[in-house]
Amino acid sequence: MFTSLLWMLFPLGQDLCAQSNPKLDPLIQNVYGRKTISLNGSWSYLLDQLEVGYYNYRRTPDPNGFFKDPMVDNVTVYKEYDFDSAPVMSIPGDWNTWEDRFFFYEGTMWFKHKFLYKKTDNRVYLYLGAVNYDAKVYLNGTKVGEHIGGYTPFNMEVTGQIKDGENFVVVKVDNKRTAEGVPTLNCDWFNFGGITRDVMLVEVPRTYISNYRVQLKKGSKDTLTGYVKMDGTETSQKVQLEIPELKIKKELTTDAKGYASFEIKAKPVLWSTENPYLYRVSLSTNADKVVDEIGFRTIETKGRQILLNGKPVFLKGISIHEEAPFRSGRICSEEEDLTLLNWAKELGCNYVRLAHYPHNEKMVRLAEKMGLMVWSEIPVYWTIQWENEGTYQNAHNQLMEMIERDQNRAAVIIWSIANETPHGDARDRFLSNLAKAAREKDNSRLLSMAMERSDKSATVLSIQDRMSEYVDIISCNQYLGWYDGLNEKIDRVRWEVDYEKPLVFSEMGGAAVAGYHGDKTQIWTEEYQEELYRKTLRMIDERMPPVAGISPWILMDFRSPRRLLPQIQDGFNRKGLISNRGQKKKAFYILQEWYRNK
Template sequence: MALSKRILTLILTFLLSGSLLAKEIPLVANIYARQHMTLNGKWNYIVDPLENGYYDYRLQPHTKGGFFENKKPKSPSDLVEYSFDASPVMDIPGDWNMQNPQLFFYEGTVWFKKDFQFKKQSGTKNILYFGAVNYDAKVYVNGELVGAHVGGYTPFNFDITDVLNDGENFVVVKVDNKRGKDFVPTQNFDWWNYGGITRDVLLASVPDTFVEDYTVQLKKGSANTIPGWIKLNTATAAQSVTVEIPELKVKQTLTTNAEGKASFELTANPILWSPENPKLYEVVITAKGEVIKDNIGFRNIETKGREILLNGKKIFLRGVSIHEEAPYARGRAHSVEDATTLLTWAKQMGCNYVRLAHYPHSENMVRQAEKMGIMVWSEIPVYWTISWENEATYANAQQQLHDMIRRDKNRSAVIIWSIANETPHSEPRDRFLGKLATYARKQDDTRLISMAMEVTKDANNLNRLEDNMNTFVDVISFNQYIGWYRASNEDARKMKWEVPYNKPVIISEFGGEALQGLHGDKTAKWNEEYQEELYIRNLEMLEKIDGLSGLSPWILVDFRSPRRQLPNIQDFFNRKGLISSWGIKKKAFFVMQDYYNKKTEQYK
């Protein structure tokens, strides 16, 4: 099988660099609970549209002389045509689009550099962690290539122990956010392609033998059995590890097998996590030289016929979709404060659930949702027309799915793994998504699998959902835009819906655009009255769907998109938000709020 040009280039770069001292390693679980220093803050950056810092004039990767060397002239006669130290600085985490007006539409390469001091300790490994970099990242430490990562929304880390100096160090990251037809997401998508190092950068110190990963979750269908496992980073047998939940007065000491893994099963009676009572327990994992603490909730999520059950009780998912867009028009969201603001707005509307679209959001968002009692739909960016028959594209999608599940598998708030959004039907697409669904279920069988499908319109206003993926998912979810992309608000009264599967139904998207503050006749698009009427008529229509178990209208807050160009209305914003980017609630927000208040009473 022929390797892609990108993979060949990466392999060649590694060989030419001669760096065998550092490597990407499996994602370290709960990195924030480890001893670490932050590398967030001001980073120097160089915009490199021709990639001069990476390729020579023959378009061959530099072996010497690349920007990754962070070279400085030793005398006035030395020729060095770049300087990080003389270049401007940018806040990391952050996107370049909102921090430099000249880079608002920029797609290409930007180099980032950070100097830092570090005191090495014997018997420890040093892990360089990135929460996310969009999209193609190549990472160098002290001039050595330590690894690369593709995918703009998932975390990754490298063991850089052997390239660190005792004292002064620098890290350089080449970031390339150009879109491509074989990428995930593909070349065409409806949100802003924010470039940069968009989430936290940490340098963690762990023992030579450390807890690489663990899972502690309630057994499916049980209220008092908590199985799990702990895995070390090395295949070391006969190592002692301990798992403890002090509040539940349970503790087990385990011994690892030849793979460095130890499984356990605790018996306890935890208070089950729910939106009404988002109870979290401190879980303590102890291994030689290491104590890791996490806050974990325990709950059951399942389906029965056309119902969704949380802890055995029928629920209605009162939701909304959210992009990872910082409130108050500030670009890519990443902080705890951003997450708290967005989720607070959702709760004010009456939500007990959010659809985090169309990619894995930051760990801050997921953990804040868990603390605030909000269930989560988490998704990978298999969006619209992916290269279904490209093996490298599938591998990319599966890796992003793997990384999303690995990071958040212990988060009780996450109830749905979503594998796609609005994908056109075909046999290659069905094979691609079927493999993803099967893979997700093997990784985690305690949560529900879904995807946002599309409906087919027939004669006589009949809307029928027919999708071969129905056999792979637990919940039937689909997007529909009556009153916006098809038909009128008044036509919603005539619509009939047919979902021929004995599974719960979530309307994963519906809505229409309105410029906050623009008022007019309810039959004229773009004003708040039209959007308000659209929501009123859609809710009346959707209530008639058999098995309706949840809604996540599109979308909580206006978000930037280069597809939305209408002057004086969109101005490169998708205006389907129920709240403006400046936090002002539109009239349709209160329609949803009233509807969800009634649903809350109905499901008490």
């Protein structure tokens, strides 16, 4: 009976696999500077562990999956799902902290949102700031895009699919971890599933300014350089680039491909951590205009120093996960970004390592306004499938999307391509290709990756990694006093690092439970963590080659399924200087004091 019903629904000969896989469109630069219609808010959802909304019982894609959502009643037509009577979730958001029973869920969740739209002459894009991890997107029953990677934005043109009046968008989100994924099965943070960043419609004219870059030329303080890119039918156009405060008004003419590059003499006030100065930059054509706030600064290295605007700068940093204070879900508001960054400022930071994946765009823009330099990274973390071409493509896409989105942000000084990866030929091939791709896309920023130590002896610590030749900064995650001996070991070691490049501790630290006190030799106490910081900072001051900066691990305790110790961890990595409930631990003040004197 069941089979015959299926034959009626899917007649013989119909290609069940005929799901098209439309390509995504290039990212629109600065969506927040565009005319947008937010689709945030209440979305109905259906948890679909077996993916019955996508595959039929033979596990082949079902052309009438949940994304079709035919507006029919359940009485006369066979349909075993219904979005309209389904519960709703607030988007952006993660499902794990939305309902207790979803806390550990990894798999498919369907989301649907209805909205009214009034068609105009404009073109329309559907933009999603991030979906973790695998997103399939449908508008009015038609697939419009697909994206893999949980932390970067994507958009697709829907001018042809959007209707006057009521529309519905359906997103199939799958956060199952996979061996070939980026990140892979194993990592030390929580795999929050869902549509975790803003969703919006972006309206643009028929031919519009789809991308641009306006930055200081590498190594120069008086030449602005960049490009503008038009998209549409009339690609060859006049584009006005204006920076009123610098009295810049330049007419660019795009070529048949819609592209124009430029170099302009200018003497801008430089963006710095003390004076995070941003200029109003506008680009316009007869039909289109986009305005951005852009800062200009130089960033380079000289020997073991990092130079910001030509002057040595010490990176007084802290590592941060994109996890919300007080409620420990994925961050979903600017207030939550601000709380974390305010804590970083209170600590005395001039720099943040946004780990281990690109954080939301507003976080980066906020850091920029607050005078915080940013390390931005992709989740090439621990041991991924170095030999897998698909894995490489995935990492490469995420890298390109990260750079594309934030290429105009003065705050971003470092692109990082990996964290704690094991030495080997396949890894070196993979990462050196990523490094080359990053430089081709943006040669104006510094490149790094968080490496591990390779010591010369039990007490002579070092970093020896063939990837050193590809990066500008030698970054090292080191855990003396925690994974590597107790605190007393910190006093017994010395360092020999042979590379004539800046050395940064991208991580250091140890765990403590806020409010748990004891002797300074007792691990998990605030006193132990405090002592670890004291000794490590003394080691940096007295027994190390020059260090150009640090970003200790980590600002705030964060959820991690790797952290199982009852009463102490309870599912949290406790290396925060601040607890997940906002309590500052003693080590916070040690680092604050050190930064004050730096």
